Amino acid sequence: MKKKILITTAIDYVNDVIHIGHAYQKILADCIARYQRLRRGENNVFFVTGTDEHGQKVFNVAKEKGIDVKQFVDEISKKDQEQQDSLNISYDRFIRTTDEDHKRIATEFFKKVYDAGYIYKGTYKGLYCEGCEEYKTEKELVDGRCTLHPNGEIQIVEEENYFFKFSEFRAFLKDLFDKNSDFVLPKQRFNDMYSLVDKVEDIPVTRRKEKLPWGIECPIDSNHVLWVWFDALVNYLTFGLQKNCWDSDTQIVHFLGKDNARMHALLWPSMLKAAGYEIPSNVYVNAFLSLNGKKISKSLGNVVSPKELVEKYGVDPVRYYFLRYGPIVEDSDFSEEHFKSVYNGDLANGLGNTVSRLFKLSDRAKMSFTVNKTYNDILRQELTQTLDLFRVDNALEIIWKRLSNLDKHINENEPWSIKDESKLKGVLGYEVGELLEVSILLSPFIPDISQNILDMFSKKVSAYPLFPRI
Structure with missing residues (x-):
């Protein structure tokens, strides 16, 4: 067992306030953080969560509401933090991707990858799902729509971007998976991700400012901002460097939902390898939570507020319910x-x-x-x-x-x-x-x-x- 452990959750988009589907993962990570503090000692456990505040989706919602983008993300981030606090989440830092230290680390990280020769300029022509903030292929769509955001329109995009040489990391990823059978958990998620290793392709990691002005400015070209995923993933490193816990003496564990698995299990370790940083120890991928048999979605509007649930039944009954019956491996339904x-x-x-x-x-x-x-x-x-x-x-x-x-x-x-x-x-x-x-x-x-x-x-x-x- 390594001396230290760093525990992270996926950070949430601030296009709207989080619901119980997001909250499940925070309760799960918090339980493990509390367990590890008892096992390893308070000073050897580090726990971060927070909000993901850049990207097309956030920018467009603020624009539709007629609110200044920074004011909008400030409001939602504060509400998200209140939701987590109501669940007694014992994070060491609630990080925001608009934090100044994160913006600095993200630009430095991009520059490291660029200087290492893994970023080049090109033109992307293809499909983009604003809901996922991801580039898509035809094979990933069903009837021309994203399976996770079926009510959203798939955008046809053609723009100049800077690309990450993702395809050059296939051999690295294969070796990582072959030598670490617990890198992705549970096992079925490991198998899902392993099957994608040979299919990774170079991916755009910037957006043109004229199309998306809301983001962290690219350090090598002021006409571009960092793609939201490239920016967001680095939040873990921002915290890890701050706390001196991103090193070989630390077990680095990411908790996230299966919709984010590909980015955390494939793209993120490749980015870290390119920049010369330690690779995470474990990526734990939980399944989805539904509500009365239907998908929980901000866009569908069928959400349950964690804070309201706590006010009605108490914090520990809510924690117990989700830790015992939540979607730890298989999808589960809440009623x-x-x-x-x-x-x-x-x-x-x-x-x-x-x-x-x-x-x-x-x-x-x-x-x-x-x-x-x-x-x-x-x-x-x-x-x-x-x-x-x-x-x-x-x-x-x-x-x-x-x-x-x-x-x-x-x-x-x-x-x-x-x-x-x-x-x-x-x-x-x-x-x-x-x-x-x-x-x-x-x-x-x-x-x-x-x-x-x-x-x-x-x-x-x-x-x-x-x-x-x-």
């Missing part, structure tokens, strides 16, 4: 009906009921408890192996199995019927000890509830229902 079922079943009638039973029994026996064990003392190999592969869903299954075994022990031993004080304290001592260990293991997942349980049994706070009935 409030399913959420309420999970809330009542897993939390109110599950964890909450166990806490209530044991607290009442121990309080009646005038017992209080303090935990002398650390997270690493309690952590078992099965859980470590699961979380090291980022499978938070399976980790919660393991923890809930332990909780289920505790409930079974309570029902079999019936501490409420034990008259002998010494025997009662022995049984309750074991059962509460188990519960508190479960609570500690839950701290990366539901940090507030975890701490509240520990505080209740140490008598730091009065007892109260952890999960009010809904």
